[in-house]
Amino acid sequence: MRTRLAIELHSLFERFFPERRLFLKSDNDTRFIRLSSETQVAAVAGVAVMVGWTAMATAILLMDSIGSGNFREQAKRDQATYQERLNILSGERDMRAHEALAAQDRFNAALEQISAMQSELLASENRRRELETGIEVIQTTLRATMKQRESVRTELAELQQETGGTDIYMAAVANPAQMEFMTEALSRTAAERDQIASDAQDALSQRDDLELEIQLMQERSDEIFRQLEEAMVISVEPLDKMFRKAGMPTDRIIEEVRRGYSGMGGPLTPLTFSTRGEELSADEVRANTLLKQMDQLNLYRIAAEKAPFASPVRAAVRFTSGYGTRRDPKTGGRRMHNGTDFAGPRGTDIFATADGVVSHAGWQSGFGKLVKVKHAFGIETLYAHNSKINVKVGQRVSRGDHIADMGTTGRSTGTHLHYEVRVNGKPVNPMTYIKAARNVF
Structure with a gap:
């Protein structure tokens, strides 16, 4: 076949x-x-x-x-769009910074006005006390004069009885010494009466002037309090919103900062304008509320410096990979990416995103030249694949300090920064903190 x-x-x-x-x-x-x-x-x-x-x-x-x-071509267009977006965000950040500075200036001016107002209130209270003392002295003198007048009337009645109801003038003629005593007593009583009437009129006039001055001061005080309350709202609400967007419980954060900073940012002594043990007035309650808000604002600012509410790079860079599952650039498989990648030229400055202490500064497998910084609230930030490290282990850094230069060391396909944020050892999305602070810093 x-x-x-x-x-x-x-x-x-x-x-x-x-x-x-x-x-x-x-x-x-x-x-x-x-x-x-x-x-x-x-x-x-x-x-x-x-x-x-x-x-x-x-x-x-x-x-x-x-x-x-x-x-x-698409990459160039994306880069141009990203650069334009960065420019817009930079302009918005500068505008928010100017607004924050303006709010701080208004806040400082309002504090100065409160100090001046408090001084004026204390001075007016002293004047009121002096007037009260003067009125008490006048009342005492008036009571003494009235007693003398009653005494003179009693003596006149006794004199009339002694003369058998005869004319006082005839009795006085018969007794010149008694007549002289009565004349002097009546003259002195009339002079004291006129002086008391004049002092009372002056006291009433001063009282009216003082009431008008107190009313004007109250109006100024209300205006100052209103400006301060508006400044507090403008200053505190963005910070509170920033922490909540980052998923950080504000009550626990504020309490932790207060415990660690009892000397700066602790509770302020409430304002009191009197030592008589009276209940606080409405102005005193408003002033104490403002002081508490000022204390809270100060604690928020301290906490914000200790949390990574900033971008680790300030130059024009490209966002190449985000947090989450992605295609591995080396093996091609699906793997979890625990940070955010920013690609840029070699040597690009890398900055600390919050105050903290350097816990690692050297080579680590996969990460290459790595910098770790420990912050408050159990937060740690990582800066990987650097070409140069500018800090040492144990060194304390502040937000904005230049800690490393961008490179491609370790397991990397090109020059970029791998940036991680870990809370209590667990990786979280770094963009949560960066985006939360865009309208504040």
Whole structure:
């Protein structure tokens, strides 16, 4: 069966590819190479395969070249869009910074006004006390004068009884010494009465002036309190919103900062304008509320300096990979990425994102040259793949300190910064903190 099939195939090949002979002649001999039909078919098939493979490879290369060009153009457009967005965010950040400075200036001005107002209130209270003392003295004098007048009236009645109801003038003529005593007593009483009336009128006038002054001071006080309350709202609410967006419980954060900073940022002594043990007035309650808000604002600012509410790079960089599951650049498999990657030129400055202490500064497998900084509230930040490290273990750093230069050390496909934020040892998304602080810092 196979012989018959082979014969039929050979006949078919002979029809299209007849047997050929290639003669090779020399001076002394002539030889030939026999090219059978099967050999010719195999040669033609091999040539066809080579031509087809060449055409396919050329097409693939052309398509890849066209696709790469489109990808580069898209990458350039994305970079331009990202740069424009960064410029917009930078402008918004500068505007928020100016607003914060303006609010701080208004806050300081309001504090100065409160100090001046408190001094004026204390001075007015002293004047009120002096007037009260003066009125008490006048009342005492008036009571003494009235007693003297009653005494004189009693003496006159006794004198009338002694004279048997005769005319006082006749009795006085009969007794000149008694008449002189009565005249002096009446004159002194009249002078004291006129002086008391004059002092009372002056006291009433001073009281009206003092009431008008107190009313004006109360209006000024209300305006100052209103400005301070508005400044507190503008200053405290963005910070509270920032912590809540980052998932940080504000009550626990504030209490932890208060325990660690009893000397700066602790509770302020409430304002009191009187030492008589009376209940606090409405102004005193408002002033104490403002002092508590000022204390809370101070604690918020301390806490914000200790949490990583900042970007580790300030130069123009490209956001190349975010937090979460991604395609591994080395193996191609799906793996968890615990940080955020920022790609930029080699040597780009890298900054600490919060106050803390350096816990690691050196080589670590996979991360290359790595810097770890421990912060408050159980937070730790990591800065990996650096080309140069500018800090040492145990060194205390502040937000904005230049701690390293961008590089490509360790397991890396190019120059970039791998930035991580860990809370109690568990990685979290760093962009949560960076985005939460965009409208504050």
